[in-house]
Amino acid sequence: MKFFFPDSQDLVDPGFDFEKERWSEARIRQRDDRYAHEIFRKRAFDGLLVSKGIVDGFGGVGSRYSLGQRNRLLRNGVREFFRLDNAPYDLPVMGDCGAFTYVKERVPPYTVDQVIQFYSDCQFDFGLSVDHVIFEFKSTWDADEAAVPPEIRERQAITLQLAREFLDRHRKSKPMFSAVGVAQGWSPNSYANAVKALQSMGYRYIAMGGMVPLKTPEILASLAAVAGVRKPSTKLHLLGVTRTEAIPRFASYGVASFDSTSPLRQAFKDDRDNYYTLDGAFTAIRIPQVEGNATLQKLVLSGAVDQAIARRLERACLAVMRDYEAGKAGVKDVVRVLMEYEHLARPHRSDSPVSKRRRSSTDNESAYREVLEVAPWRNCACEVCRQLGHHVILFRGAERNRRRGFHNLYVFYRRLQRELGRSAEAAA
Amino acid sequence: MFAVDGKVVPKFAAVSRIRRAGHDVAGYQRPEVLAHIDEIRSYVESDNPMIPNAVVLAFDKRVRFESALGPTGTYTRPGEIIIPMENGWEEEDKPGFIVDGQQRLAAVREAEVEAFPLCVTAFITDDLKQQTEQFILVNSTKPLPKGLIYELLPNTVARLSSALNKRRFPAELLTLLNRDENSPMKGLIQTPTNPQGVIKDNSILRMLEASLSEGVLYRHKTKEGADVEAMFSLLCAYWGAVRIVFEDAWGKPPKKSRLMHGAGILSMGHVMDWVGDRHRGKRLPTVDIFARDLGPLRDVCRWTDGVWDFGPGQQRKWNELQNTSKDIQLLANHLLVQYKTRVGSAA
Numbered sequence: 001m002k003f004f005f006p007d008s009q010d011l012v013d014p015g016f017d018f019e020k021e022r023w024s025e026a027r028i029r030q031r032d033d034r035y036a037h038e039i040f041r042k043r044a045f046d047g048l049l050v051s052k053g054i055v056d057g058f059g060g061v062g063s064r065y066s067l068g069q070r071n072r073l074l075r076n077g078v079r080e081f082f083r084l085d086n087a088p089y090d091l092p093v094m095g096d097c098g099a100f101t102y103v104k105e106r107v108p109p110y111t112v113d114q115v116i117q118f119y120s121d122c123q124f125d126f127g128l129s130v131d132h133v134i135f136e137f138k139s140t141w142d143a144d145e146a147a148v149p150p151e152i153r154e155r156q157a158i159t160l161q162l163a164r165e166f167l168d169r170h171r172k173s174k175p176m177f178s179a180v181g182v183a184q185g186w187s188p189n190s191y192a193n194a195v196k197a198l199q200s201m202g203y204r205y206i207a208m209g210g211m212v213p214l215k216t217p218e219i220l221a222s223l224a225a226v227a228g229v230r231k232p233s234t235k236l237h238l239l240g241v242t243r244t245e246a247i248p249r250f251a252s253y254g255v256a257s258f259d260s261t262s263p264l265r266q267a268f269k270d271d272r273d274n275y276y277t278l279d280g281a282f283t284a285i286r287i288p289q290v291e292g293n294a295t296l297q298k299l300v301l302s303g304a305v306d307q308a309i310a311r312r313l314e315r316a317c318l319a320v321m322r323d324y325e326a327g328k329a330g331v332k333d334v335v336r337v338l339m340e341y342e343h344l345a346r347p348h349r350s351d352s353p354v355s356k357r358r359r360s361s362t363d364n365e366s367a368y369r370e371v372l373e374v375a376p377w378r379n380c381a382c383e384v385c386r387q388l389g390h391h392v393i394l395f396r397g398a399e400r401n402r403r404r405g406f407h408n409l410y411v412f413y414r415r416l417q418r419e420l421g422r423s424a425e426a427a428a
Numbered sequence: 429m430f431a432v433d434g435k436v437v438p439k440f441a442a443v444s445r446i447r448r449a450g451h452d453v454a455g456y457q458r459p460e461v462l463a464h465i466d467e468i469r470s471y472v473e474s475d476n477p478m479i480p481n482a483v484v485l486a487f488d489k490r491v492r493f494e495s496a497l498g499p500t501g502t503y504t505r506p507g508e509i510i511i512p513m514e515n516g517w518e519e520e521d522k523p524g525f526i527v528d529g530q531q532r533l534a535a536v537r538e539a540e541v542e543a544f545p546l547c548v549t550a551f552i553t554d555d556l557k558q559q560t561e562q563f564i565l566v567n568s569t570k571p572l573p574k575g576l577i578y579e580l581l582p583n584t585v586a587r588l589s590s591a592l593n594k595r596r597f598p599a600e601l602l603t604l605l606n607r608d609e610n611s612p613m614k615g616l617i618q619t620p621t622n623p624q625g626v627i628k629d630n631s632i633l634r635m636l637e638a639s640l641s642e643g644v645l646y647r648h649k650t651k652e653g654a655d656v657e658a659m660f661s662l663l664c665a666y667w668g669a670v671r672i673v674f675e676d677a678w679g680k681p682p683k684k685s686r687l688m689h690g691a692g693i694l695s696m697g698h699v700m701d702w703v704g705d706r707h708r709g710k711r712l713p714t715v716d717i718f719a720r721d722l723g724p725l726r727d728v729c730r731w732t733d734g735v736w737d738f739g740p741g742q743q744r745k746w747n748e749l750q751n752t753s754k755d756i757q758l759l760a761n762h763l764l765v766q767y768k769t770r771v772g773s774a775a
Contacts, residue, residue, distance in 0.1 A: 025593070026593070026594070028640075028641045031646070066638075066642070067753070067756070068639075068641065068642030069642055071642065071701060071760070071764065072642045072643070074764075075701075075702060075773075076705065290462065291461070291463065297459075300459045
C-alpha cells in the first residue's frame with residue numbers, strides 16, 4: 001500500500017534560530033526552505049499528491065502558491081519545483097483537481113483540456129480525471145433508490161461523463177502521465193456502479209472520492225460492494241482517508257494507495273494527539289507566543305493580561321524546558337511553571353461552553369507530566385527529533401509545529417509498514 | 429534634555445500601559461510590538477549602532493532640576509537633574525513615565541550589550557492629561573513616503589529592518605535601470621527625484637522581486653550574492669525587446685498605455701521569467717532572441733486601445749485593467765498561454 005502526501009506548501013526554514021526565534025536573514029520562501037523529503041534520509045511517504053485547486057486557488061479559497069511560484073511550477077514541472085531529486089528514493093507525483101475547493105459549484109470550474117494541460121505542463125506521473133465530490137452518504141439509499149436527491153445523482157453523472165472525456169483526450173494526445181478515474185458515490189452500491197462504469201471505459205486505476213467524512217464501517221461496506229465488480233487488475237486509491245488500523249482490510253479489497261494530511265495536521269490541530277509514537281501519541285506542550293497568539297494578544301490589548309508578566313512567564317517556560325532537557329529541572333518544576341503561564345494565557349476557559357467539550361487545564365497538567373516523564377523525543381531516531389531535541393514537543397509557531405508534523409509523517413509511515421508486515425527500510 | 433544609559437531607564441521610568449479602570453481608560457501606551465522591538469534589538473547589537481533621536485519621558489514632581497552657575501542661553505541652562513531611584517520599586521512607584529520610545533527602550537533593555545547611550549527629552553508634570561496629549565502628538569506624525577526610502581536605500585550598508593534589507597538589492601537594480609545609458613528604461617521610472625517618469629517605482633520593484641525569487645534573475649544569484657552585471661544586461665535585453673516589439677505602447681503614461689502600468693509591467697515580468705527559462709541553456713539571451721520570442725504576442729496585446737480577449741465571456745477594454753493581483757493574474761495567464769501556444773514551452 002502506497003502512502004501519498006498531499007502538498008500544501010508545507011516547508012520549514014532550515015536556518016530558523018530556535019533560541020532567538022528568528023528566520024534566516026535573506027531567506028527566500030520555498031527556495032531556501034525544506035520539504036519533509038529533504039529533511040529525512042529515509043522515506044516518510046511514497047509519493048506526493050498535488051491539487052490544481054491548491055495551486056490555482058478557487059473562489060474564496062486562496063492559493064497556497066504565489067503567482068510566481070505557480071508559474072515556476074508550470075514551467076519547470078513537479079520534479080524540479082519540489083526538488084524531488086534531493087530525496088534518495090523515487091517519489092512519484094499524483095495530480096488531482098482538488099474537488100473540495102469547488103464543492104459549492106454546480107459543475108466543476110475546469111474543462112478536461114485545462115486539467116490535462118495542467119498535468120502535462122507539471123509532468124505528473126498520475127493524473128486523476130475531473131470529479132465533483134459527493135459528501136452525502138446513506139447506506140439505506142441502496143434499498144430505496146428513489147430517495148436519492150437528483151443533485152447528488154447529477155454529481156455522479158458529471159463525474160463519470162468527465163472521466164469518459166478525460167480518457168478519450170488522454171488516448172488521443174498521449175501525455176506522459178497515467179490516467180486515473182475518480183469514483184464518486186453516496187452508498188455502497190452507487191460506488192460499485194461508478195467503479196463498474198469506469199472499468200468499462202478502460203480505467204485500471206480508480207480513486208475513491210468523497211470518503212473523507214465516512215465512518216470506517218461505511219468505507220469497508222463500500223469497498224466490499226466494489227469488490228463484487230472490481231476486476232483483479234484494477235487498483236484502487238482512497239482519497240484523503242487514513243485509518244491505519246483498517247489498512248490490512250483495505251488492502252484485501254484491492255486498495256493500492258491512499259493519501260492523507262492528517263499525520264501532519266494533528267501536530268497542531270488536534271487537542272491531544274500532537275506527537276506520534278509507534279504505539280500511540282502524546283500531547284504537545286503549549287507555550288503560546290505573547291505576540292503571535294491571537295487570543296493572548298487580545299487579552300493584552302484589552303488590559304486583562306499584563307504584557308510584561310506574560311512575557312516573563314513565556315520566557316520562564318522556555319527556560320525551564322531548556323533546563324529540563326539539560327537535566328537541571330525536574331518534571332514538577334516544569335509543570336508548575338507551565339501551568340502558571342497557562343492560567344494567565346487562558347484564564348476564563350472553564351466558563352465558556354466550548355471548553356467543556358475540550359480538556360480542562362487539569363487535564364493538560366497530567367498530559368504534560370506524562371509527556372515530560374517519557375520524553376519520547378529522546379528515543380526517536382528521526383532527523384527532526386535528533387536536531388531539535390525538546391523543541392519538537394513545544395506547541396508554538398509554525399517552525400516547531402510543522403517540524404513536529406514532519407516527525408508524525410515519519411512515524412506514521414513506520415506504523416503503516418508495520419501494519420502491512422513490512423519494515424520501512426525494506427520499503428524504501 | 430540629558431543623556432543616559434538606556435539600560436538604567438527602566439529603573440526609574442515605567443510604561444503607562446493603556447487599560448480599563450472601571451469605566452474609564454487609564455494610561456495611554458499600547459502593548460510592546462515584539463517584532464518591531466526585535467528589529468531594533470538586532471540593530472542595537474550590530475556594528476556601530478546609534479539611536480540619535482531622543483526618547484520622551486514625563487516625570488512627576490519628585491524629580492528636580494538644579495541649575496548650575498555659569499552662562500545661561502535663552503533656552504539652555506546647564507545643571508543637574510535629580511531623579512530618585514530605588515531598587516525593588518513597583519512600576520507605579522517610579523517617578524518617570526515613558527511617553528515616546530517604549531519600543532526603543534525595550535530593545536535596549538533586551539539587547540545583549542553592556543550599556544547603550546540614549547538622549548532623553550523630559551518634562552515635569554503630575555498631570556496625566558498632559559502626558560497623554562504629548563503621547564498623541566509625538567505618535568501622529570506621518571511616516572516617510574516609501575518611494576523616498578527606496579531611493580535612499582542603495583546608498584546604505586548598515587543593517588536596516590528586515591523588510592528594507594530585502595528591498596535594498598531590488599532598489600539598486602532599479603537605480604541602474606533608471607540611470608544607466610544602456611537601459612531601455614533610462615529616465616522612465618518615476619521616483620521622488622524623477623517625477624516625470626511614467627512607470628511607478630513600486631511596479632518595477634515588484635517585478636524585480638518576483639523574478640529574483642521565482643524567475644530568471646534568481647538564476648544569476650551566487651553564493652556570494654548576485655551577479656549584478658548579468659542581471660542588468662538580461663533586464664536590458666528583455667525590456668529592450670519589449671520596447672522594440674511594443675514600440676507604440678512604450679514610454680507613454682499609464683493612462684495612455686497599459687504596458688507602462690503596474691498590470692503591464694508585472695505581467696510582462698512573468699513573461700520575462702518564462703522566456704528566460706525557455707532559453708535557460710544559453711547564459712544571456714540577446715535583445716534579438718527576446719524580440720523574436722515576443723513578436724508573436726503583438727497580435728494578442730491591447731496595451732493602448734481595443735479589447736483584450738481573455739476567453740469566452742471574458743472581454744476587457746484596454747484601459748479597464750487595474751493594478752490588482754486579480755487583474756495581473758488574468759493578464760499574466762493570458763500572455764503565458766498565448767506565448768506557450770505561439771512560441772513554445774519552457775522546459
